[in-house]
Amino acid sequence: MDQRLTQPAPPAKRARNSSKTKADILVAGRAEFAERGFEGARVDAIAERAGANKRLLYHYFGNKEDLYRAVLLDAYQEIRRGERALSLDQFGPVDAMDRLVRFTFRHFLANPWFPRLLGTENIENARFLKTLPDIQALHSPLVGQITTILQRGAEAGIFRRDVDAVQLYISIAALGFFYVSNMATLSVIFARDLGGVAMLQEREAQAVQMVLDYLRTQPS
Template identity: 85%
Template sequence: MSEPSSPAIERAAAPRSAAQAAPKRARNSAKTKAAILAAGRVEFADRGFEGARVDAIAERAGANKRLLYHYFGNKEELYSAVLLDAYQEIRRGERALSLDQFDPIEAMDRLVRFTFRHFLANPWFTKLLSTENVENARFLKMLPDIPALHSPLVGQIRTILERGHEAGVFRRDVDPIQLYISIAGLGYFYVSNMATLSVIFEKDLASVSMVQEREAQAVAMVLDYLRTKPR
């Protein structure tokens, strides 16, 4: 017959059990939030803000709707969180490029390719941006983190342009914001209009060969522009 456990042992074991449970709850919480954000991306991208349903997002995420409201408050706050997460993701990818280690031409080449491929790999992103433009950026205006997210990107592009000018390979009169808008536009337009353009020109723009051709065209256009001397 085994001896009963002593109260001292039980008391000593209790804190360890609680400590072990806390990280598990934290992990589950992070996993649930991530699943809700991913489901929100799809729902908001496919149906827009007005057409999206919280019930559908919760079901797609495999989460209890009460948890969704607990973590994100309401539909508006969830949409704002999805929007912020989308911008944070592309900014993380840009930082991971570590462009400062490359010469100016190579750095700009890599930035153009990354931006093009990000839109291509994440078609939901173009849809989400279209939704927010339909909303006249009313949710984006209320996100305090957005300026801080984009400022480093503009600074990085400005540095690449300055290094390129000093090396004698880039023109001087290039606005980094205008340049980035052009870079983003080359990828955004292609992806967001892929279906209609494929029909109009009777070409499968989603084919590997067409995508590769378009990416090379985007890089060439940006680099040729940067090398062009103003009249």
């Protein structure tokens, strides 16, 4: 008998999953840039974290600067996707604002790399963010969504009419951003475990209450 007929066939070559590889590189990149900043981050370390060949990293993303831009854009796209998924137009003004504040707080909490990444970009004076062509369009729907909630609240006699949507969102983001970014130092200063479940729940509830109280306050 021909021995070639009895030998097992060689294993099929596994097809490359480019989408997964790109996603893995982005996740590895966000971790490396968040931990070490743009200057300190190394492409070799990102490739190792992603379990990817460094040549593939360059093939998919170009150079270190382009990868950082992709990581930054992906970070903003992720939070915007989460906000759209809230479908806030289906809820009354108070419930809609409640949900937005809680989502924003929880997003920072669940993704501590995000505040660190934004801190890195602020250290860079937003020089990479300024080069992203879609960044304004990415945020415009959020501002429009908040504006609509405020208008519905004002028409219902619930919210004041002099609230700027951009200023309001900055305040909402700050309530979560500052807490998460400074959790370690504040825990030491005030001798409280700010990462404990009870403290997190209290902080989230307070953030919601602060925003709603502000919106309901009539100017003097």
